[in-house]
Amino acid sequence: MFTTLISKVRARARKQRLTNRKWARKTLVIGPAQPVDGDSVACTAAVLAHLRKKGVEAYTLPTLAMYSQIDWILTRDDIHPACRTAMNGNLTTANLQAAYDAMLAEWRPDEVVLVDGHIPGFDLRGIKQYMIDHHIREGVGEVDDKSAFIKLAPSVGCLLVEYFGIYEPILAVSILTDTYWFRQNLPAQAVKTMAVLVENGLTDQLLSIYQKRLMVHKDSNILVAIRKSDMRFALNGEVAFVVLDETDPEIHRGVMGELGYFCHHMCVVRGDGYVSFRTTDDIIDLRPLATRYGRGGHAKQAAGQVDPRDKAALDRLFEEFVETVAPAEAQASAGR
Numbered sequence: 001m002f003t004t005l006i007s008k009v010r011a012r013a014r015k016q017r018l019t020n021r022k023w024a025r026k027t028l029v030i031g032p033a034q035p036v037d038g039d040s041v042a043c044t045a046a047v048l049a050h051l052r053k054k055g056v057e058a059y060t061l062p063t064l065a066m067y068s069q070i071d072w073i074l075t076r077d078d079i080h081p082a083c084r085t086a087m088n089g090n091l092t093t094a095n096l097q098a099a100y101d102a103m104l105a106e107w108r109p110d111e112v113v114l115v116d117g118h119i120p121g122f123d124l125r126g127i128k129q130y131m132i133d134h135h136i137r138e139g140v141g142e143v144d145d146k147s148a149f150i151k152l153a154p155s156v157g158c159l160l161v162e163y164f165g166i167y168e169p170i171l172a173v174s175i176l177t178d179t180y181w182f183r184q185n186l187p188a189q190a191v192k193t194m195a196v197l198v199e200n201g202l203t204d205q206l207l208s209i210y211q212k213r214l215m216v217h218k219d220s221n222i223l224v225a226i227r228k229s230d231m232r233f234a235l236n237g238e239v240a241f242v243v244l245d246e247t248d249p250e251i252h253r254g255v256m257g258e259l260g261y262f263c264h265h266m267c268v269v270r271g272d273g274y275v276s277f278r279t280t281d282d283i284i285d286l287r288p289l290a291t292r293y294g295r296g297g298h299a300k301q302a303a304g305q306v307d308p309r310d311k312a313a314l315d316r317l318f319e320e321f322v323e324t325v326a327p328a329e330a331q332a333s334a335g336r
């Protein structure tokens with residue numbers, strides 16, 4: 001009991017120290033080179049907003065990748081004007097080092113704050129780095145010193161709220177995306193942090209704007225491709241077999257995704273003859289079938305190749321796929 005008390009006192013002292021952290025007069029805030037996601041981008045925006053409210057200079061760099069779900073979080077004003085020449089229209093660059101060096105020529109930060117990762121993806125040219133991360137790396141563990149604050153948490157946004165006293169509403173995006181809407185990654189702890197954001201100005205209106213922007217619609221051509229396809233079902237609807245005219249890999253992937261809502265086992269032939277096999281059942285090994293069809297893969301997800309104009313070959317593939325996954329359905333019905 002005494003040791004719990006000591007650790008509580010220590011935790012409170014740490015929170016106070018980080019909340020009162022002396023930020024540099026000029027700060028560059030960045031996410032890791034990869035992946036660019038809702039956590040890294042929302043945390044970058046939040047730290048920028050926090051520092052600018054304190055009246056200090058803060059900027060970020062363009063990123064290697066950006067996605068339409070999250071590109072609204074940052075604006076051109078967040079990126080230092082000197083790197084805009086090395087930048088594409090959607091706040092990205094092909095060369096992080098060039099963008100950083102162009103910025104250094106005009107504006108030299110005292111500190112680079114890296115959120116949600118440990119690899120900036122370019123040489124910092126001797127400028128001091130401070131890392132805030134929620135990934136505990138093997139051999140590194142939790143860190144709390146001049147170089148980093150690393151602690152297990154649902155998202156970096158949660159660390160910013162809980163330890164750094166940063167309550168920017170945009171951190172809701174960090175929490176929602178990294179926990180996949182409270183489905184994974186310490187969701188109960190994430191709910192607690194979300195409540196703190198609500199107490200500090202996160203409204204229903206803001207949250208519904210964020211949600212709408214995060215939920216980008218799927219390509220409706222996925223539905224068109226399904227409508228035009230040759231679609232067959234077997235084993236009480238647990239098996240779907242689909243032959244598409246469509247050759248676009250994204251549409252093909254989208255069709256597989258949709259079928260996952262309905263079936264345990266899916267086989268989708270793309271217009272160019274590429275075949276995707278997928279099952280949700282651990283007792284099935286799709287690899288022998290995939291190998292017979294000229295490719296391979298994993299036990300539960302594999303690929304093959306077939307001539308899409310050969311009707312007999314497609315019928316045979318359908319039969320063989322049903323045969324391959326049938327033991328799973330037999331076991332399931334025996335278990336009932």
Ligand SMILES: [Mn+2]
Nearest residue numbers: 039116156178
């Ligand atoms: Mn993260």
